[in-house]
Amino acid sequence: MSLIELKDISKEYPLGNTSVRALRGVSMVIEKGAFMSIVGPSGSGKTTLLNLMGCVDQPTAGTLLVDGQDVSKLNDKDLTRLRLYKIGFIFQSFNLIPVLSVLENVEFPLLLMHSGKPSEIRERAKTMLRHVQMESHMQHRPSELSGGQRQRVAIARALVTQPQLVLADEPTANLDSETGNAILSLMQRLNEEQGTTFIFSTHDPEVLKYARNIVKIRDGLLIT
Amino acid sequence: MKTLVFLAFRNFLRQRRRNLLLGSAIAFGIMVLTVSFAFTEGLTDTILNRIVIYMSGHVQVNVVEQGRFMSPVIRDKARFLDAIHKNVDGIMRVEESTGTLARAVGNGKGDYVYLVGLEINQKFTESFVLNTGSYNDFIHPSYPNPVLLSEQKAKGLKVKVGDAIHLRFQNIYGQSNTATLVVAAIMKSQNVWMDWAIFMPQNDFKAIMGYRPHETGALRVLLKKPKLAPAQADHLWQALKPQPAYIAANLVGTSVAVAPFALEASTNHVLKHFPVSDAHWSPESKGCLLSSLLAARLQKHPGDLLTLSYQAKFQTEPALFTLPVAAVVDFPPTLSGDLIFMNNEDFFKVYNYQLPANTAPLKQWLPASSGEIARLVAPEWTLLERTHNYDGFDKKMKSIMKFPQAEPITDVATMYEVASQVVAMEGVLNAAALIGASVLLFIIMVGVLNSLRMTIRERVQEIGAMRAIGIQRSQVKWLFLWEAFFLAIFGWTAGILVSAVIIKLLMLIQFGVDNPLNMIMVDRRLYFIPTFWHAAQNLILLLVFMLGAAYLPARQAANLSPASAFGHAKG
Numbered sequence: 001m002s003l004i005e006l007k008d009i010s011k012e013y014p015l016g017n018t019s020v021r022a023l024r025g026v027s028m029v030i031e032k033g034a035f036m037s038i039v040g041p042s043g044s045g046k047t048t049l050l051n052l053m054g055c056v057d058q059p060t061a062g063t064l065l066v067d068g069q070d071v072s073k074l075n076d077k078d079l080t081r082l083r084l085y086k087i088g089f090i091f092q093s094f095n096l097i098p099v100l101s102v103l104e105n106v107e108f109p110l111l112l113m114h115s116g117k118p119s120e121i122r123e124r125a126k127t128m129l130r131h132v133q134m135e136s137h138m139q140h141r142p143s144e145l146s147g148g149q150r151q152r153v154a155i156a157r158a159l160v161t162q163p164q165l166v167l168a169d170e171p172t173a174n175l176d177s178e179t180g181n182a183i184l185s186l187m188q189r190l191n192e193e194q195g196t197t198f199i200f201s202t203h204d205p206e207v208l209k210y211a212r213n214i215v216k217i218r219d220g221l222l223i224t
Numbered sequence: 225m226k227t228l229v230f231l232a233f234r235n236f237l238r239q240r241r242r243n244l245l246l247g248s249a250i251a252f253g254i255m256v257l258t259v260s261f262a263f264t265e266g267l268t269d270t271i272l273n274r275i276v277i278y279m280s281g282h283v284q285v286n287v288v289e290q291g292r293f294m295s296p297v298i299r300d301k302a303r304f305l306d307a308i309h310k311n312v313d314g315i316m317r318v319e320e321s322t323g324t325l326a327r328a329v330g331n332g333k334g335d336y337v338y339l340v341g342l343e344i345n346q347k348f349t350e351s352f353v354l355n356t357g358s359y360n361d362f363i364h365p366s367y368p369n370p371v372l373l374s375e376q377k378a379k380g381l382k383v384k385v386g387d388a389i390h391l392r393f394q395n396i397y398g399q400s401n402t403a404t405l406v407v408a409a410i411m412k413s414q415n416v417w418m419d420w421a422i423f424m425p426q427n428d429f430k431a432i433m434g435y436r437p438h439e440t441g442a443l444r445v446l447l448k449k450p451k452l453a454p455a456q457a458d459h460l461w462q463a464l465k466p467q468p469a470y471i472a473a474n475l476v477g478t479s480v481a482v483a484p485f486a487l488e489a490s491t492n493h494v495l496k497h498f499p500v501s502d503a504h505w506s507p508e509s510k511g512c513l514l515s516s517l518l519a520a521r522l523q524k525h526p527g528d529l530l531t532l533s534y535q536a537k538f539q540t541e542p543a544l545f546t547l548p549v550a551a552v553v554d555f556p557p558t559l560s561g562d563l564i565f566m567n568n569e570d571f572f573k574v575y576n577y578q579l580p581a582n583t584a585p586l587k588q589w590l591p592a593s594s595g596e597i598a599r600l601v602a603p604e605w606t607l608l609e610r611t612h613n614y615d616g617f618d619k620k621m622k623s624i625m626k627f628p629q630a631e632p633i634t635d636v637a638t639m640y641e642v643a644s645q646v647v648a649m650e651g652v653l654n655a656a657a658l659i660g661a662s663v664l665l666f667i668i669m670v671g672v673l674n675s676l677r678m679t680i681r682e683r684v685q686e687i688g689a690m691r692a693i694g695i696q697r698s699q700v701k702w703l704f705l706w707e708a709f710f711l712a713i714f715g716w717t718a719g720i721l722v723s724a725v726i727i728k729l730l731m732l733i734q735f736g737v738d739n740p741l742n743m744i745m746v747d748r749r750l751y752f753i754p755t756f757w758h759a760a761q762n763l764i765l766l767l768v769f770m771l772g773a774a775y776l777p778a779r780q781a782a783n784l785s786p787a788s789a790f791g792h793a794k795g
């Protein structure tokens with residue numbers, strides 16, 4: 001069954017009096033359990049595409065179905081709930097909450113969901129940190145971690161809610177290649193073990209060898 | 225919610241330098257507010273509670289006879305006390321207020337003084353700090369008329385403990401009188417108000433003034449909640465509405481009632497009901513108006529003398545008085561012929577001096593059916609209209625002083641009229657502090673607004689990430705409002721602590737004796753009363769300002785797109 005369906009999606013950003021067409025009619029279907037990479041040069045529209053799929057932004061034209069639901073019919077509150085319950089995000093610049101410890105960062109989305117007692121939430125967060133081998137740094141603040149460690153915490157945070165879809169925008173761009181490889185292997189392992197759908201963007205050909213499906217994009221159009 | 229508050233608190237701790245700066249500014253504003261409120265409260269307390277209350281109480285009942293405003297006299301103390309206790313709620317205590325202006329001569333030096341009769345109770349010793357002499361000499365004197373006065377006054381009169389002071393004053397009947405007082409103790413000068421007074425035990429004072437045991441000066445009511453004074457005074461006023469005045473007397477075996485003509489009973493008005501043939505007669509004429517029935521029965525004619533006796537209220541043996549017959553006239557049939565009318569000036573001289581027991585009601589002689597004639601009888605006193613501010617009170621008093629009248633004047637007043645300037649001053653000072661602090665808080669508000677704007681700009685990506693993860697717009701808004709709240713609490717707490725220290729320090733300073741500000745000081749020190757209520761009020765004010773300042777930036781943050789998370793900045 002398809003998790004995401006894009007039908008003739010366009011996205012324009014207003015820019016002064018004109019507008020920038022970041023996507024110009026993109027159509028595709030992403031199945032559950034995919035481990036997919038979006039590649040393309042800088043400015044090709046990778047982030048834009050991920051934003052739309054993550055319900056962080058709305059398309060200018062076309063239809064976007066996430067888990068069978070037309071997102072243009074949802075208001076901000078529902079979209080936020082949809083992101084909280086169904087989607088996990090991994091950002092290029094990690095975006096951990098600096099004032100919270102590693103453990104608290106991973107607990108955060110669960111606390112927002114009010115999913116269970118505090119002790120249960122804590123256990124789930126710890127388990128997740130064990131999966132990414134960060135349980136020894138639970139009490140650290142993000143600023144005390146290396147880039148690779150931060151990204152592993154970010155992965156734990158994205159996965160702790162057991163989302164159907166994880167979106168990662170250039171997750172390895174701020175990491176050296178060795179750490180980047182480790183992060184991608186981790187994502188790959190979690191995809192295989194837990195069946196979570198992963199979509200990640202990159203412009204690093206090195207990274208592509210991990211992907212099962214590859215979508216190429218240039219100037220806002222898919223290249224097949 | 226808990227998660228948000230927790231996160232907001234962490235965020236608050238994160239911007240240490242900025243928040244320390246803003247917090248100090250807030251603390252300063254709160255300090256200004258707290259110290260000035262405590263000062264006004266202290267000032268009001270010294271002036272209102274120590275001085276005004278000494279003079280007027282929260283609610284005061286005054287009865288003045290024949291325009292002798294300097295020496296009020298309540299003849300039936302028990303009745304007034306009863307009215308007070310039945311009609312005033314939340315009484316802390318009721319005090320007798322006795323005092324008069326007098327001329328004092330010490331060792332060759334003379335001065336005007338305000339002589340105060342002091343009720344000796346436990347609170348009494350707390351009010352004074354003695355320099356020389358002892359309380360014991362004052363409370364249990366070995367000589368008559370011991371007095372207590374301030375060192376300032378003692379210097380003015382050139383007297384020491386044991387010296388005599390010769391006093392000239394008017395007693396409650398308006399007669400000039402003299403008395404010799406003995407200095408029992410000299411107290412430290414506390415403020416100019418007390419420096420003006422000479423205190424003596426109330427019983428001694430009442431004795432030299434001519435008060436009898438059932439009489440007193442004015443009555444002061446102290447309330448638990450002074451703010452309720454106007455309502456309580458209105459209530460008491462209702463209960464003090466006067467009855468018609470009369471004396472149920474005995475005239476050669478006949479039960480008669482003697483009643484005064486009301487002040488407003490004009491000759492024409494009276495003649496309408498009583499066809500008096502004597503052209504010289506008027507309601508003010510000396511002597512009495514006798515019914516032809518009674519005159520015939522007693523065989524009395526104009527010019528004859530009547531001797532009446534009546535049961536007095538505060539004396540066992542019967543009271544006697546004589547009354548010449550001024551005119552004899554046919555009474556209207558609705559009226560008892562045994563009612564005797566007389567002019568009110570002479571009536572009240574007899575009546576005030578010896579209140580009648582009046583066991584028989586007036587309607588026995590003046591039935592309800594007599595209609596309009598009842599209005600010819602004067603009330604036992606004139607109850608002055610209630611006023612609610614100083615202007616009204618002043619106008620009322622001035623107009624009544626212009627037309628002194630024979631019947632007693634009863635007035636119910638509160639500190640809000642008698643001492644309204646003081647009460648108003650508290651309001652003005654508090655308003656000034658509030659305006660000053662509001663300006664300060666407004667400036668701080670701008671600072672907070674800018675700081676939050678800056679903070680939000682710095683956290684765009686972080687906020688975007690939280691939005692992407694699934695935090696709601698309203699939650700973002702609350703995150704910043706809570707952060708502002710913590711800043712406010714921090715600044716407020718610091719402000720309160722600093723205020724406490726500053727007030728402590730200011731209260732340590734003792735000013736010189738000749739300081740013109742002495743009248744507002746206690747023991748020559750500035751006096752502060754910080755109250756919980758003011759602290760809470762300041763907190764609320766601060767929160768209003770702070771949340772007001774934070775609201776717009778917080779909403780701006782809430783409207784940030786979750787897409788902002790996808791920036792490339794390091795985070």
Ligand SMILES: Nc1ncnc2c1ncn2[C@@H]1O[C@H](COP(=O)(O)OP(=O)(O)OP(=O)(O)O)[C@@H](O)[C@H]1O
Nearest residue numbers: 013014015020022041042043044045046047048049
């Ligand atoms: N908020 C925006 N406002 C205006 N133009 C935008 C905005 N976001 C993206 N664009 C434009 O849309 C186009 C696609 O941008 P996008 O960020 O999706 O590319 P990208 O493939 O992610 O590039 P990179 O590899 O540099 O991250 C670019 O031309 C970009 O300038």
Ligand SMILES: [Mg+2]
Nearest residue numbers: 046047048169
């Ligand atoms: Mg990009």
